[in-house]
Amino acid sequence: MQQLLTTTLTGLVLGAVYAAFALALVMIWRSTRVVNFAQAPMAMLTTYIALVIIEAGHSFWLGFVAALLAGLVLGAVVERVLVRPVEGKGDLNAVILTLGLFIVLHSVAALVFGSRYRSFPAPFGVRGIEVGGTTVALTGFGIFTILAVVVVMGLLVLLFRFTDVGLRMRASAHSPEVARLLGVRVGRMLTLGWALAAVVGSLAGLLIAGGGLVHPGYMDAVVVYGFVAAVLGGLDSPGGAVAGGVLLGLCLSFVSGYLGSELVAMAALLILVAVLLVKPSGLFATTAHRRV
């Protein structure tokens, strides 16, 4: 019983992070039809920026905000400089480009920050909360993780549903030609979309790092899990990505708790293949037909 509860709570916290990461992938996929595999090292790099600021003696929150801002800038630069030339020119080129960026950011981080493991601080306790004498596996930072992801999702919904900029961004993603005819600066909207997605990705990176260890490869597996979560939700649907992330977090937590942590990646692969073969449009997709 104790283990069931522990596994479930761990899964929920992990799921929140995967949901955020999947959401970042989906935002980019919707607007530019690129799966940004470089999202993981981008988040890793911004987490290192936060770490440097915190280790210099500043507060955790200054580092936190700086990392998110760095993500904003990094996302915009990557879209404008690297991705824009290959947009609409086929799947392979864009994928290979993001993988090249993946390798570059990895080695840049190792060059600048070193490749050893460094511990990342957490602003809240990383011990389980005590409820009625027994320690529950939910930590203060875990609660913060879930809250942060929920708040960010709320803000994104507000942005896309209720603001003018959000409407322009949705129009650019949905039908660039028509949006351009109606006077929307589609290019800028795509850049903004990438920038916002990179902020969400950076948040996921910070939340995974909190109270743990960071090294240049610490996000590599997360991009796989984020992708699986996004595909679970249909890759096109932000809501689906969130649901997929939570579901995947729970599944993987159970695999890790009951079978062994080495099998987590294999379980993610099997879930991905099963979803793609049985219901390629995702579990929560709204569109009826898509070629995978």
Place this chain on the structure above:
Amino acid sequence: MPALRPRLGSSPLLRHLLVALVGGAVALAVLTAVDDFRAGQLAAMAYLGIAAAGLTVLTGLNGQLSLGHGAFMAIGAYTAALFLGDVEPAAPLAVVLLAATAVASLVGLVVGLAAARLHGPYLAGATLALAVAVPGLAIYFGDTLGGEQGLSVRVPEPPAWFADLLFFLTAVDPSRGRFVAYLSWFVLIVVLVLLANLSQSRVGRTWRAVRDHEVAAELAGISLTRARVVAFVVSAATAGLAGALMAMVVRLTAPSGFTLTLSLTLLTAVVLGGLGSLAGALIGAALLTFLPQVVTGIGSDLGLDDVQSAELAPLVYGVVMILVILLAPAGLVGTLQGWRLRRRAAAGPAAPAVPATARPSDPTRPSDPTRPSDPTHPTHPTHPTDKAGRA
């Protein structure tokens, strides 16, 4: 490779064999002349070249992107390591190599059946997951597969006839390490000949047809699934064979040898040389083998410490990969050939073999100038409806 020698003969098989003979003689001479360290490096180049050749067939000719070929190499390597462990007597080499190829083919069949239904980013994501997942299995089954430490591989003794033959040819007795280098290059040449023939045969044409236009290929009676699965199995088998050789060259098979970096590195080799070109795959493998040393040396001269200098090589791969995609999507071989074709076309009616539709910067078909295509688009022609249909 065949495209480089268009005038040597009319039969592709004869031409490939001739090139292979010359290549084999050169490889034999070079391997005999260099010291043990270089021989080891050349052996590494051979196994990278084999794996890259397999990947370029899959990605360049059939349009399926795999980020998981490191996983197939791992499968081949672990199979070989189990055969070449402490069991006495050790199995014959041919059996080891064939077993590694067969096991990788079987796994490739299973993965390929799933992959045949996936496109672009979905396939990339699934194979990425494969690359991350497979090393975990080696840790989970630590009792047989050695866990984190991995399995040590006993390098086989060169057979007596080989030692005699080599002594007759070069007047040196081969050491075990050098024997593996000879073996790797022999296998590399055999694999290249087989793949070159395959890509010029009916099977290769089928793969290209599936890559270029699914609907047209299907109307012509080609089974898309079958063509994709066959391409995947051939590619996985090649990677498994490369993995078996890698195990013998490195003398250790551990999960840390098959990281995501290995899979991405292979992709770098393929992109660098030009998708779909076997010669390009070989050039890419050579760069991957010898570039790190050069770059690390430069890094040390610039005052970086050893750990930092070691990170310069991947930095260069990544930057080159991005630049190739942005500036020369045809890769090295394709760009050179495009330049040659343009010059020949500019030379006037003396070269009627190059129609006006030739778009030399097409990355995937440097050897065939007759296909009009978007130069930056290696797989499918882009229709405006393409996006909408998938949305």
